[in-house]
Amino acid sequence: MVQEAKSELERFLKLHAQHGNAEKLFYHLEKAAGSEKVHQHNEELYSLFDFKHADSRRQGVVTVSWDLFTTGSISLEALIKMLRLKADGQKIKTLIQRAHFVRFPERHASELTEAEMLAQLGLSSTSAKQIVDASPKIDWSTEIIQQGFDAEYQGHDLIVIPTLETLRRYAGQWREDAYEAPYTSIISPTMSGKTRLLKELAKHVCVVYICLRKAGSTGQPPRSDLARHFIPEKGQLNMIQHYSHLLIAILKTVYDFFKRPDISTKSLEDQLSEWFDYSFQIKSTSKVEFNTKVEYKLNNLKTASSSELNLTYNDIRLGDLPTRNKLATAVSDVDEIMESEKHGNLKVLLAIDEASNLIDHTDRRLHIPYFSLFRQALSTIPSSMGFFSVFTDTTSRVANLNPTLDRDPSSRFHGRGVDLFAPIYKISTLDVFVPKDKPSSWNDLLSPERLFSYGCPFYLLYFKGARKIKPKGAVQTTAMIAQAKLLFKTQSASPGVLSSPQCFAILGSIIQTRLSLHAPINSELIASHAAHCMFIDSERNDCQRLSPTVCLCICS
Structure with a gap:
C-alpha cells in the first residue's frame, strides 16, 4: 500500500x-x-x-x-x-x-x-x-437492449440458484458484532448479465431494485426515480439519518404491499410477480405508485424528526438511537408479515445497481463517501430479520465496493463487527450461448452468429435483435459496442496511444497473461475492460481474471 x-x-x-x-x-x-x-x-x-x-x-x-x-x-x-x-x-x-x-x-x-x-x-x-x-457515436438501440431483459434465461440452475443460496446463507449469518453491515457485492464485467440476474432473483425473493445510473445517462436499465434520494443534489446535514429514513420508507412500503388482502392470500410465486410489476423499474416506464408511496413516507419521517431533540456529532456520524429504533421496527414488521414457510430466511433483498455512484459523492462534513454512510445505516438493521442487500456495478474497482479495512475511511467509526461478506463473482454467464454442436465448416466457425455467442451473453442477444431491425449494420454495430466495452472508450485507438490495461484487454484472450494476483491492473481489467473475475482472496487484495474470447474475434 x-x-x-x-x-x-x-x-x-x-x-x-x-x-x-x-x-x-x-x-x-x-x-x-x-x-x-x-x-x-x-x-x-x-x-x-x-x-x-x-x-x-x-x-x-x-x-x-x-x-x-x-x-x-x-x-x-x-x-x-x-x-x-x-x-x-x-x-x-x-x-x-x-x-x-x-x-x-x-x-x-x-x-x-x-x-x-x-x-x-x-x-x-x-x-x-x-x-x-464530429466524433463517431455508436447507434445503440434501447429497444433491443430492453428486449434482452425478457429473453429466455440460460443456465438458471447454474447461475441463479447458487447465488440465491449464497444470499440466503449470508442473511442468516448477519450479526452486528461480527460483520460491518448486511451487504455484499456482485462483481462481474460489463454486459455479463448482473441486472438480469437480479431480475431472475426477483422470482424467488422480494427484490427492491434501485438503479443509481447517472442523471441524463441513456444507458440501460434506466436510472430509478428514487435514485435522487440515494444521491441527493444537496447533501443532507445528517446523511446517516437520511439513509435510515429512506430504508424505513422502503420497508414500510414493502410491508403495506404484502399486507394487502389481495396479495397475502396468493402463492409466493404470484406475490413476487405482483411485487415485480409494482416496483421493479427495468424499462423506461416509471413505477409511479411505488415511488410516490416511498417518497410520501420519507417526507413524513423527515417532518417528524425535525421536531425531535438536537442531534450530537456522534449521532450524525454513527446514527441516533430514535432513528435506529424506527428502522428496527420497520424491518421487524416486514419479517412478521412475510410468512417463513413461503419466504424462508431471506425475505427482502435490497439491490443497488450502478452502486459506484455512491462512492463518487462525499459528505463534506464527515469527509467520507455516501457509500460508507449508507452502509453505516444498513449496519443498524437487526439480525435474523430476513433482510440483506447487494451492490452491483461495472466501472468501479473491486476494492471500492468491498474495501479492505485499511482502505475503508468509515471503519474508524465502527466499534462493532469488522468482517465483510465475501463478494459474489462466480456467475457462470460466460459462453452460455455457445452451440453444443461443433462447427461443421470454417464458414460456420467464423460466422458472426457463432462468434457473438462467445463471451458475455449480451452480444449475441443484441446481434439477433439488430439483425431483425437493420440487417446490414448488425455486425458492425455489435462489433463497435464490443470494442467500446473492451477498450472502455467509444473510438478505436492506435497501438502507440493505448494504455497498459487496454493492451492487456486486447491481447488477453489470446495469451491470457498471468499477472501477479495483487497487481492493481487485475481490478482495472475486470472493472473497465470486460475481463471476468475468477478468484478474489479473503482480504480482497488479490484477484485473478480471465479475458473472454469474443472481443478479440470481433475487433480483429
Whole structure:
C-alpha cells in the first residue's frame, strides 16, 4: 500500500512538474476525491500524452502546456497546437475532464458537459464542441437492449440458484458484532448479465431494485426515480439519518404491499410477480405508485424528526438511537408479515445497481463517501430479520465496493463487527450461448452468429435483435459496442496511444497473461475492460481474471 501510494505520487509529480507545489496539489486531490480518482487521473494523462515514451524535451513541453491549460492561461486550441495533438473527440473530452479535476476535484464532472467544464475553467467551448460533435457515436438501440431483459434465461440452475443460496446463507449469518453491515457485492464485467440476474432473483425473493445510473445517462436499465434520494443534489446535514429514513420508507412500503388482502392470500410465486410489476423499474416506464408511496413516507419521517431533540456529532456520524429504533421496527414488521414457510430466511433483498455512484459523492462534513454512510445505516438493521442487500456495478474497482479495512475511511467509526461478506463473482454467464454442436465448416466457425455467442451473453442477444431491425449494420454495430466495452472508450485507438490495461484487454484472450494476483491492473481489467473475475482472496487484495474470447474475434 505504501509503495503504491509513493509510486502514484511520483507519477503525479512528473505530470505536474510545472504546477506550483505539485506535492501539495496531489494530497489535496487525494483528500477531496480519493486515491482511486487520482490513480485514474494519472492513468488517463499518461496514456493521452504517451508520457512513458516521451523524451525529456517532450515531457517538458507537456508539463508546461498542461500547467498553462489547467490554470486557464491558454485556450484549448493553443494546448492542442502546442502538443501537436490530433483533433480526437475522446482526447478532447479527457483533456477537459482532467483539467477540471485538477481545479475542482470536489465537483462531479460526470454530470457536466464539456462546455460547462470549460466555462468553469474560464475557457471558450466552441472548438471543443465542434470536435466532440464530429466524433463517431455508436447507434445503440434501447429497444433491443430492453428486449434482452425478457429473453429466455440460460443456465438458471447454474447461475441463479447458487447465488440465491449464497444470499440466503449470508442473511442468516448477519450479526452486528461480527460483520460491518448486511451487504455484499456482485462483481462481474460489463454486459455479463448482473441486472438480469437480479431480475431472475426477483422470482424467488422480494427484490427492491434501485438503479443509481447517472442523471441524463441513456444507458440501460434506466436510472430509478428514487435514485435522487440515494444521491441527493444537496447533501443532507445528517446523511446517516437520511439513509435510515429512506430504508424505513422502503420497508414500510414493502410491508403495506404484502399486507394487502389481495396479495397475502396468493402463492409466493404470484406475490413476487405482483411485487415485480409494482416496483421493479427495468424499462423506461416509471413505477409511479411505488415511488410516490416511498417518497410520501420519507417526507413524513423527515417532518417528524425535525421536531425531535438536537442531534450530537456522534449521532450524525454513527446514527441516533430514535432513528435506529424506527428502522428496527420497520424491518421487524416486514419479517412478521412475510410468512417463513413461503419466504424462508431471506425475505427482502435490497439491490443497488450502478452502486459506484455512491462512492463518487462525499459528505463534506464527515469527509467520507455516501457509500460508507449508507452502509453505516444498513449496519443498524437487526439480525435474523430476513433482510440483506447487494451492490452491483461495472466501472468501479473491486476494492471500492468491498474495501479492505485499511482502505475503508468509515471503519474508524465502527466499534462493532469488522468482517465483510465475501463478494459474489462466480456467475457462470460466460459462453452460455455457445452451440453444443461443433462447427461443421470454417464458414460456420467464423460466422458472426457463432462468434457473438462467445463471451458475455449480451452480444449475441443484441446481434439477433439488430439483425431483425437493420440487417446490414448488425455486425458492425455489435462489433463497435464490443470494442467500446473492451477498450472502455467509444473510438478505436492506435497501438502507440493505448494504455497498459487496454493492451492487456486486447491481447488477453489470446495469451491470457498471468499477472501477479495483487497487481492493481487485475481490478482495472475486470472493472473497465470486460475481463471476468475468477478468484478474489479473503482480504480482497488479490484477484485473478480471465479475458473472454469474443472481443478479440470481433475487433480483429
